[in-house]
Amino acid sequence: MIEPRILKGFRDFLPEQQSIRKNIIRRLEETFVSCGYMPIDTPVLEYADVLLGKSGGDTEKQVYRFSDHGGRDVAMRFDLTVPFARFMAQHSNELYLPFRRYHIDKVFRGENTQKGRYREFVQCDFDIVGTDSVSSDVEILLLMYRSFKAIGVEDITINIAHRGVTSSVLSALGLDDPMPVLRAIDKLFKIGREGVIKELEGIADKSICEKILDTLTMEDSPEKTLARLSDVCGKDNPHIMRLLRIWNILSELGLSHVYTINPSITRGLDYYTGVVFETFLNKLPGIGSVCSGGRYDNLVGLYSKENITGIGASIGLDRLIAGLTELGITEDMQGDNPDVLILCMSEELLPLYHRLAETLRDNKIKAEVYPDNKRFKQQFSYAEKKNIPFAIIIGEDEQKSGKIELKDLTTREQYSLSSEEELISLVIRNKNKK
Amino acid sequence: MIEPRILKGFRDFLPEQQSIRKNIIRRLEETFVSCGYMPIDTPVLEYADVLLGKSGGDTEKQVYRFSDHGGRDVAMRFDLTVPFARFMAQHSNELYLPFRRYHIDKVFRGENTQKGRYREFVQCDFDIVGTDSVSSDVEILLLMYRSFKAIGVEDITINIAHRGVTSSVLSALGLDDPMPVLRAIDKLFKIGREGVIKELEGIADKSICEKILDTLTMEDSPEKTLARLSDVCGKDNPHIMRLLRIWNILSELGLSHVYTINPSITRGLDYYTGVVFETFLNKLPGIGSVCSGGRYDNLVGLYSKENITGIGASIGLDRLIAGLTELGITEDMQGDNPDVLILCMSEELLPLYHRLAETLRDNKIKAEVYPDNKRFKQQFSYAEKKNIPFAIIIGEDEQKSGKIELKDLTTREQYSLSSEEELISLVIRNKNKK
Structure with a gap:
């Protein structure tokens, strides 16, 4: 007899839970499709060099990688972005730009399983690529809100920043290599102001750190935050102009209560170049961002000489469902019995x-x-x-x-x-x- | 630069194709749910001994198996039946019987990629377990037809046989070990009558083979087929009585044009014990069965002292979609643009x-x-x-x-x-x- 058991970090879903998951996924899919985002699919298993080409050591340590029957070096996908980049490069002749796609499926990471982290979990990605327009920035931000409304969650705040603005601020304050600072500031929510200053020891003077943090902190209103950023960067800085334009459109659409300008949002990843954003449930900010993303300059650079710019966001389904369950919102979602x-x-x-x-x-x-x-x-x-x-x-x-x-x-x-x-x-x- | 490419036997799906796949899956899910079948989910990756315990050498050779970061011997699922058995054994305390579940997801087999076989493909399984009733046999057969109707395919024939009847026939003809004969007869459609006789050389005399094949061939009508089987097995044989009862109920429901009794259907797998069935598109019988299954005595035997009997069927989505595309049925299914x-x-x-x-x-x-x-x-x-x-x-x-x-x-x-x-x-x- 074999003991029936599953691997640590992996889960079975019984009908009650799986009904809710499917219900949420279905509503998200309908929302994506209502905005012109089309489904694609890519393999769970890919060549390891294709998946890992761009990643640093941390990803490589986490990835499920092995030799297949033909001796090929293969790996299970650890996100849906890398396969999307490979997909766009490989099928450029069959596709048109701008291209909108969504992809909801499992990804795999052999990471530490503490604190609600799983080794198999679902990502919901949506991106529009082949355009660098303000319109596409606004579109993704609107789609994020629409997605949450579709699953019965209106009480959210979408925090917006702009990597170019943040870099301009840092540069105006005399810091030319923004990456280590960005990475430290990204942890502001988690480790607090003092924690960030400590992380920046050796990179910048304490007084400069204080100044950076003061500049990148939210004011009473997004308008004031934008005004201060504008003061530091200069009014004709193209990044601040872009951020202002985005904010004005959202305000004109009567949605300024849903969004805010929060320059301390930086997103750790190197590849974001324009607006970045994170989404918090107002009643449960502590669980962290449930939908994040941003604009990137070059999606396919690893695989192609072409340049494809785009913007996208990703919903962490597991964290979101944990939050919704805590808020009691999932109770009505069991429609399958x-x-x-x-x-x-x-x-x-x-x-x-x-x-x-x-x-x-x-x-x-x-x-x-x-x-x-x-x-x-x-x-x-x-x-x-x-x-x-x-x-x-x-x-x-x-x-x-x-x-x-x-x-x-x-x-x-x-x-x-x-x-x-x-x-x-x-x-x-x-x-x-x- | 890394060449963007995918592994042999794996596929990308572009929006046009993926829309159709999602559309079909959605219709099947709605149908399953309309009949009380609930969604479950299990991991893609499991302990290798859990997945491979029961399988013979062929499965083991095909399975993607490796050591994970913790040195665990793990494997990617190669079907949805073994995980379902493990699931039932592991969660017996949380579940109720009879239990109806469906599961539509990817499975992985490193097999030969000739002739439209893929290494990553989707199975659609639906089962009812914890009952040995005629009613559940009929239910699965009705659900198969309903599923095909839901995707716009009415012109099918569901071929029904009964393992017990076939064994009784073989035993009445003097053959006590039915398995090798069943395996040979299973290929009747593929290799023809002469092929089967050749395969049975050394197992049974040619005259007995002829007799077996004559008995297990369809007559002009299911009623005549049943009458002849009844003659050979004896009218009070419980298996033939069961098959008759099933046929009578289907006829009373006015569905005798959808089903037929075909005793040459045996299903190669050892674990079927009752009714077995295969489904053919009437306009494309050559692509083979698009939905097969049967009744099994003991689903969880590998993992538990309990006995759970049940019946289930599985739709091979890839073969089905290939067939529907050939028939031009998928053209209307692109509803996502x-x-x-x-x-x-x-x-x-x-x-x-x-x-x-x-x-x-x-x-x-x-x-x-x-x-x-x-x-x-x-x-x-x-x-x-x-x-x-x-x-x-x-x-x-x-x-x-x-x-x-x-x-x-x-x-x-x-x-x-x-x-x-x-x-x-x-x-x-x-x-x-x-």
Whole structure:
């Protein structure tokens, strides 16, 4: 006998959880499609050099990498961005620009499994590439909000910054290599002001650090933050002009309550070059950003001489669902349980039960037949466990008299119906009430 | 520079193909859920001994297996049945029986890539376990038909046999070890009658082989086939009684044109014990079965002392889609392209464009804004490539006069509209026509 077990950092999902996950994914997919974002798919397994080409040591240590049967050096994808870059380079002749795609699927990282980190988890990425326009910046920011609205979460704040603005600020303050500073500031939320200053020891004087942090802190309003940044960078700095334009459009669209300008957002990754953003649930900021991303200059540089600029965001589904569960928002999302259980009262009546089940399904009522002629109690207990609200009882007597008994398992009310039409309309009426 | 390339036997899916795949999967999921089948998920990567415990040498040779960072012997799943068995054994305390689940996801086999076989492919499994009833046999058979109807394929034949009946026939003809014979007969469709007889050389005399094949061949009608099998096995053989009962229920439901009794269907796998079935597209029988399965006695035996009987089927998505494409059925399934492209005529009007796009989406019209203020021709050419049927033109003039120009890109008709309401109703009307 083999002990049934799964690997650390990997998970099974039982129906209740998986229904919620699927429900959320479906709503996100519908939202992406409503905005012109098209689905693509890429393999779970790729050549290791293709996936790892650009990555530093940390990624390489985490990646699941091995030799396949043909001796090829292969690896499981650790994100959806690298495969997307490879995809764009490989299929450039078959695709058109600007290209909008979404991709929701599992990725794999053999990292430490503490604190809600998993080795197999789902990413939801959406990007528009082949355009450097303000319009596409705004579009991604709008799509982020629309995605959260689609899953019933309106109470969010999307924090926006601009890498070019931040670099200009640092350069105005006399720092020419922005990367180590950006990486330290990125941790502001986690390690606090003093922590950042400590990290920057040796890179910049304490007084300069204080100045940097003062400049990159939010003011009372996004307008004031923008004004101060503008003062430091100069009003004709193209990056600050861009950020201002984005903010003005969002404000004109009446959405200034959803977004904010937060220059301490830097995103650790080297490859962002324009706007960057992070999204927080207002009631649970502590779980961290649930949707992040930014603009990048060159997606495909590793694989092609072409330059493809673009902007994209990624929702961390696991962290998001953990947050929504804590907020009680997922409770209504379990829409997969059947509406009706047809009890099995007699083996002779199987054709009748299955015909009725098919008729109900044709009328958009989710229906199943209890498969064995077992005691009432056992069949009802099954309905309860599966959260089925209605039971249909047809025994030999009912069949003879042409009656259908419908029991509401929540209220315990019982209805005696004389036609399938009556049954269908009653179930639909009650279903919509619940 | 790294050459952008993917592994042999693995595939990228571009939007046109992936839209179709998602569309089919969504319809199947809705069908499964309408019948009480609930989604579950299991990891892509598992302990190798858990996945390979029961399998013979062939599976082991094909499986992607390696040592992870912690030195664990791990493997990528090669089907969804073994993980389901492990899942049922591991979560028996959290689950109820009978348990209906579906699972649609990728599996991985490093096998030969000739003849449309892939190393990464999608399986769609649905099973009901914890019941040995006739009702559950019928249910799975009905669900198979319902699934195909949901994707627009009615013209199928589901071939049904019963392992117990076949064994009884072989035993009545003097053969006590049915397995090698079953394996040979399973190839009847592929290698023909003579081929099977040749395979059985040394196992049975030619005359016995002829007799076996005669008995296991279909008659003019399922009723005649059943009558002959009944003659050979004896009328009170429980297996033939079961098969008869199933057939009678399907006939009573008016579905005898969808199903047939074909005793030459055996399914190679050792673990089927009751009814087995295969599904053929009537217009393309040559591509082989697109949905197969059967009843098994003991799903979890490898992991548990419990016995869980059940019945299930699996749709091979890749083969099915290849078939549907050949039949031209997938052409209507590309529902993901946007309905409307809002042209970018002026950077100043970006707030207007994005507000209008959001309004259209709120009205279930899929809309996108062209992100750059480029030439008309280029924007129209993009719409054509992405198969977008309508373009909305609002320049400074239109904005001043409060007009919206709508161009039907198929008919080249242009409409001058004076309100968003007019626009929305016109697009919806035309959309429904197309």
